[in-house]
Amino acid sequence: MGKRRHQACMLVVCVTLILIMIEDALPTSSFDGFIFKEFVLYLAIPLVVAYALRRSVRPFGIALGDRKKVARYAMMLYGIGIPFMIVGSRMSAFRSYYPRFSFGSWEEFIYWELMIGILMLSTEFLFRGFLMFGCKRAGRWAILLQAVPYAYIHLGKPMLEVYYSFFAGLAFGYIDWESKSIFPSFLVHWCASVTFDILCMV
Numbered sequence: 707m708g709k710r711r712h713q714a715c716m717l718v719v720c721v722t723l724i725l726i727m728i729e730d731a732l733p734t735s736s737f738d739g740f741i742f743k744e745f746v747l748y749l750a751i752p753l754v755v756a757y758a759l760r761r762s763v764r765p766f767g768i769a770l771g772d773r774k775k776v777a778r779y780a781m782m783l784y785g786i787g788i789p790f791m792i793v794g795s796r797m798s799a800f801r802s803y804y805p806r807f808s809f810g811s812w813e814e815f816i817y818w819e820l821m822i823g824i825l826m827l828s829t830e831f832l833f834r835g836f837l838m839f840g841c842k843r844a845g846r847w848a849i850l851l852q853a854v855p856y857a858y859i860h861l862g863k864p865m866l867e868v869y870y871s872f873f874a875g876l877a878f879g880y881i882d883w884e885s886k887s888i889f890p891s892f893l894v895h896w897c898a899s900v901t902f903d904i905l906c907m908v
Contacts, residue, residue: 714759718840719851721755722832726855737807737818741825748828752836759840767835771887779881780890787898790870795905799864805903819900826896829859830878835888838879849879 725747734740756766770776794800807818838852853875860871878891 712843715841715844717759718755718837721752722837722855725751725832726859729859738821741821744825744828748832752832756836756840765842766839767831767882767886767888769887770889771885775881775885776887776890776893779885780893783877783881783890783894784897787874787894788901791898791902791905794866794870795902797864797866799866800902801906803864804906819903822899823896826899827892829856830882830888830892830895833875834878834882834891838882839888846883849876849883852879 729743729747732743734743753763753768756763760766795804805815805818809815809818833852833856837855838848841848841851844851853872856875857868857872860868878895881890881894882888
């Protein structure tokens with residue numbers, strides 16, 4: 707990496723770690739408050755920093771990229787995840803944790819799942835967009851780089867999910883790297899989240 711690109715990568719890493727620490731230190735009393743916090747820390751602030759670095763957010767995965775690859779990788783990874791979701795949804799640790807919101811009607815359920823879409827977009831941008839593509843000059847090591855803190859933020863959830871999230875992070879990173887876009891992982895992550903919530907309720 708050139709000196710300037712190396713410095714940019716180090717800045718991206720430092721900003722990411724600081725945002726994660728701030729997120730840890732700021733408790734929220736409601737699920738919508740939690741989503742707003744993630745939106746600000748994981749999407750809004752990194753977008754501003756990304757634009758300041760490159761005068762564009764496209765290099766950070768905010769682009770459709772290769773549309774055929776986006777669709778193919780998203781469908782493939784979602785399909786691979788279905789058996790794991792079915793098995794996991796039968797485990798008491800997950801059934802008592804998901805869905806993470808309460809609702810009194812299907813309208814409320816749809817509303818919260820749409821809000822989770824914002825949460826997933828924020829998460830995918832910080833780790834796959836800002837961190838991974840921000841350190842693209844490191845080559846495919848950037849895929850591993852983002853998977854470690856991504857697994858860390860899952861601490862506090864069912865322990866099996868923490869381990870699973872590391873490998874999911876690698877898979878998400880790979881399909882986004884190949885597609886030059888964060889939208890494959892966003893689509894898979896969001897669809898899988900909605901699917902898993904439903905499976906945990908039935």
